[in-house]
Amino acid sequence: MLQAIFKMTVATLPEAINTPEKMTQKFFQEFDVNNDGKITWTEFRDGALRDPVIVNLLECDPNP
Numbered sequence: 001m002l003q004a005i006f007k008m009t010v011a012t013l014p015e016a017i018n019t020p021e022k023m024t025q026k027f028f029q030e031f032d033v034n035n036d037g038k039i040t041w042t043e044f045r046d047g048a049l050r051d052p053v054i055v056n057l058l059e060c061d062p063n064p
């Protein structure tokens with residue numbers, strides 16, 4: 001089911017986050033509020049509330 005979500009979401013992803021590398025970059029941009037290169041639980045939780053699409057993607061493993 002999660003893979004289905006991933007595939008569905010990937011089809012609609014903007015080019016900016018359509019690879020795992022770009023997604024990671026985007027993830028840190030969105031979630032690392034104080035830009036220290038680490039995602040704390042609080043940052044993750046707050047980011048997840050702002051952007052549940054990214055969380056859905058992270059719950060999937062895009063690697064074979």
Ligand SMILES: [Ca+2]
Pocket residue numbers: 031032033034035036037038039040043
């Ligand atoms: Ca941080």
